[in-house]
Amino acid sequence: MGGLWQLLDRPTEYEAVHRALTSGDTGGVVLVGAAGVGKTTLARLVTTALPDPVRWAACTASSQAIPLGAFAPWIAASASRDPLALLHSARENLLARPGTVLGVDDAHLLDTLSATLVHQIAVDQGARVVATVRCGEPVPDAVTSLWKDGYLERIELAPFTKQQCTDLVQHVLGGTLEGLSADVMWESSGGNPLFLRNMVEGAVEASTLTDVNGVWQLRGPTAVPSGLVALLDERLTRAGKPVLDVLEMLAVYEPLDIDVLSELVGVEAVDAAESTGMIRVSRHNGAVDVRFSHPLLGEVVRRRVGTAAARARRGRLVDTLRDRDLSTPAHRIRLARLCVDSDRPVGVDLLIDAAKDAVALANLPLGEQLARAACQRGGGLRAAELHSRALLWEGRPREADRILARFDPDKLDPLQLVQWGVVRASLRFWSLGDVEHARELVDLLRARVEYRALRLTVDAAAAAMAVHENHITEGIDAAKQVLADPESPRQAVDFAAFALGLALPVAGRGAEFAPVAARSRAQQKATDGLIRVMVRYGDVLALTTIGDLDLAEQRAAEYREFSSAGQFAGWAVARIAAGVVATYRGRFRDAITAFEQALAALNAEASLPWKLPARLLLARAYAALGEVEHAERVLGDAEEHRGPHMALHEPQRVIARAWLAAAEHRPHAAVELARKAADIARGAGQFAMEAEALHHAARFGDRTVATRLSALASRVQGPVAGIYARHANAVAKADPVALIAASEEFEAAGLLLSAADAAAQAVPIHDHAGRRHPSAEAAARASALAARCDDAGTPAVTAAARPLPITEREREIAALIGRGLSNRAIAERLCVSIRTVEGHIYRACIKLDVADRDQLARLIRSRGSGSNRRKTNGYA
Incomplete structure (x- = not known):
């Protein structure tokens, strides 16, 4: 791994340094930047590439104490002790070879004589000079004048982007x-x-x-490895006690308000620390905060502070902060974390409030830590419910369930019963797939809870479960009743919005979700950060289904702003939302990257159910690019999330299988699977999904779905279903003009691969009529649109771009041969006789002038999806 770090991508800075050392316009260059920013690496990379001899002098704190210490290797042993004689000796030996380049590393540590020598060489141009200087350090006047007086060019080396x-x-x-x-x-x-x-x-x-x-x-x-500790320890040792006091106080918690820090360590100490460059002061929302200039510096300082000293410092902070503003989540979390690890007592209520804040921010590890501390201090069910919820979202449902199983529901009051039961029913339903037990828990809550506000929370959770069981109308009705009730508590509103965010888009009522999403965005605080993230996912899904892809993409970008690794689950769901938009736009490489990263982030002890929608669309993206093996792998992985609690996603699962069949050159199977998905969707009231599935069938060549799509066009909100219907009607009538018109509508809507398919479907119609020019135009349009979709290769696009004089069935059989299937296996798969398969192979070989089945398969593969078959492992 070590050698690879030398590859620093700084082409602009490299060229600037190289030009300064070779152009003759200046005597060289001084690279200025923070410690570790790459000054020396860049300087040595440039000088290594030069044909001239290079002499490097490395300055240190110890060499600074010795006159000409940095240049001691070049001073002759017989040289006089007279400073002028020493300077002359060092200079003569350094510049013995013509064209020498002088490199001075850490020139701010030059002693006075050494700085004078470098200055003289630069002034009289005895050699070209490249020097490095660390920001925030005192620099000898002779070195400063090198760039101030124009002898050397000064280049600031900024941190990496x-x-x-x-x-x-x-x-x-x-x-x-x-x-x-x-x-x-x-x-x-x-x-x-x-x-x-x-x-x-x-x-x-x-x-x-x-x-x-x-x-x-x-x-x-x-x-933090030992190498970095040693590097930073050197700076800390020279910092002085007042500065160290500031750093050690900041090490127990950052950022700190500058007034709080000044009260604890003194104003002069804070100013001294700022002057060293080891802390930075910044304004944020009206507050003035202090933090380490580099977070890793804080890690090194924390290592220097003993456990007892750190607890005492946290205790001093607790005393200072306890009576200050605790109205914000950040302040409550800060105080709770300090109390837990300090020598001061901590209140359980504070820990519980802070744990709630952490869970509301989707910071699951922090929420778990604070909730566990509250449990250990007798926090009871309030703490246990939070602890369990954090574990649930982290993918540890059995551990979460064991925590709640310790409580006897018969001994809980109605509020406690709902706190206990909703979380336990949720983890039983979504994470463990135990639908029966989840229903029993909901029934128990409904039987024993009479207070309206509490009943509404139970109803909202039940609505979300109903939606996932594919009882779409029931779930929508129940969730809307919760939102309409002015007595609905925040948790009920969150659950109801979650249910609607998944149900309304697939039901073809995506436009109705806009006010729900707006209400969620306006709400300052959620009861559960993951539920809020899922509501935001529903917002993106709704905008996508109604055809507002621009706004969907904008919202997806807004919703992915997370700042802590502890928010990994929320970040993953936001990435899935981005992948949804990318898939519908035809940006399949972007979609694959988003989905694969989200799936990795959701990797947990127990597989999180949010992997399923990501996997189903990921399989479609791979299939669209002709990457069959990846699509098969992903669909195989998706089988772990199957059952009544995931029935909502069944139409998408079958659509993904249809796309896989299309990628395998099995258009008949693709059409059948798309129709099957449409039937499943219709039976559940997923009318938008029904329309989409029928659209896929039409793209695969089905001419029978126009009437059904026309009926859905008025039922599904947004313009997209109408375009689907007009396209299907054009396919049914074999109308190339209408197909091109549909292609243009799809392109305007942002559905680029649908636009490519519609144009491609016009090609064989023109060919059959002998219209070569419009055929070529349609083929060119289809090819250009497919190229914008990462060179996707659908059956229609492939046929238009690379027509072969064989039937679809012959192409399908050739593709199966290429996958290694025997004639018998192909016959069983297609439900035909072996003799029928052999007949298709024979006729295809005659038409294409190939000798046998193997040559036939190779030809089909070579004419199939071209560049789409390259393996990318799913990353752009």
């Missing part, structure tokens, strides 16, 4: 870095390449940075 950090880490790891982990790494390293390297290597060593199905994700505390 987030994209540069991500690219570098992915190059080193040899795989994709999860987006949320990339955000955390960039924030933690401050874009400093050295800090980033140490953090990554330390996290890999500590197993907090791991590879999950090809996606690297960071979970747990940042690990």
Whole structure:
């Protein structure tokens, strides 16, 4: 791993340094930047590429105490002790070879004589000079004048951008870095390449940075290797006691309000620490906060503070903060975390409130930690319910269930019963698939709870379960009643919005979700951060189904802002929402990246049910690109989430299978599966999904669905179903003009692959009529649109771009041969006789002038999906 870190993608800075050392316009360059930003690495990369000799002087704190200490290797042993003689000796030996380049690393540590020597060489242009200087350190006047007086060019080396950090880490790891982990790494390293390297290597060593199905994700505390500790310890040793006092106080909690910190350690100490560059002061929402200049510096300081000293410092902070503003979640969480690890007593109510805040922010590990602390201090059911909920969303449902199983429902009052029962029914239903027990719990709650507000919470949870069981109308009606009731508590509103966010879009009533989504966005605080994230997913899904893809994409981008690795589940759901929009737009590589990263983030002890919708659309994306093996793998993985509690997604499952059949060159099977999906959707009241499934059937060549789609067009909200109907009507009538018109409508709506298919379906109609020019135009349009969809290869696009004089059945059989199936296996799969299969093979071989079945299969593969068959492992 070590050598790969030398690949620093700084082409602009590299060119600037190279130009300064070779153009003759200046005597060289001074690279200025923070410790670890890559100054030395860049300077040495440039000088290594030069044909001239290079002399490097490395300055240290110890060499600074010795006159000409940095250049001691170049001073002759016989040289006089006279300073001028020493300077002359060092200069003569340094510049003995013509064209020498002088490199000075950490020039701010030059002693006075050494700085004078470098200054003289730069002034009289005795050699070209490249020097590095660390920000925030005192610099000798002779060095400062090098750039102030124009002898050397000064180049500020900035930290890496987030994209540069991500690219570098992915190059080193040899795989994709999860987006949320990339955000955390960039924030933690401050874009400093050295800090980033140490953090990554330390996290890999500590197993907090791991590879999950090809996606690297960071979970747990940042690990700091010994190399970085030694580097930063040197700076800390020279900082002085007042500065260390500031840093050690900040180490127990950051950020801290500057007034609070000043009260604890003194204003002068805070100012001194700021002048060293080890802390930074920033304004945020009217407050002035202090934090470490680099988060990893805080990790090193924490290592220096003993356990007892840290507890005492937290205790001092608790005393200072206890009587201050606790009206915000951040303040409550801060005080609770400090109390737990301090030498001061902590109130259970504070811990419970802070745990609620953490769960509401979707920070599951923090919520679990605080709720567990509350349980250990006698928090009772209130703490246990929060602890269980956090474990549930973390993918540990059995542990969550054991916590709640300790309570006897007969001994709980109505409020406690709902707190206990809703969470236990939820984990039984969604995470364990125990629908029967979940229903029994809901029935128990309804039988024993009379208070209206509490009953509404139970009704809302039951509505969400009904939706997942594919009782769409029942779920919608129940959820709408909850939202309409002014007595509905916040938890009931959240659950009802969750239910509607999944039900209204598939029912063809996506436009009705807009006010529900707006109400959720306006609500300042959710009872459960994951439920709120799921409501936001419903918002994106609703906008997608009504055809407002631009707004759907905008909302998906807004909803993915998370700042902590503890919010991984919420981040994953937000990525799934982004993948939904990308799939419908035909941006399949983007969709694959989003879904694969989300699935890796949702990896847990027990597979989280939100993997299912991601997997079903992921399989479609792979199939659209002709990557059959990946599509099969993903659909196989999706089988772990099957049962009545996941019936909502069954139409999507069958649609994914239809796309897989299409990718396998089995258009008849694809049409049958699409129709089956439409029938399942219709039976459940999923009219938008019915329309979509019928649209897929029409794209696969079905001419019988126009009437059914026309009836749905008025029932499904948004313009998309109407376009589906007009396209299906054009397919039924074999009307190429209408097909091109539908293609243009699809393109305007953002449904690019549907647009490509409609144009492609016009090609054989024109060909049959002998209209070569319009056929070529339609084929070109289909090809151009498919190219915008990452070169997707649907049956229609493939046939239009690469027509072969064989029937669909002959193509289907050839594709199955290519997958290694025998004639008997093909016959069984297609429900025909072996002699029929042999006849199709014979006729296809004659038409294509190939010798046998193997050559036939190779030809079909080569003319199939072209570049789409390249393996990408799912990452763009």
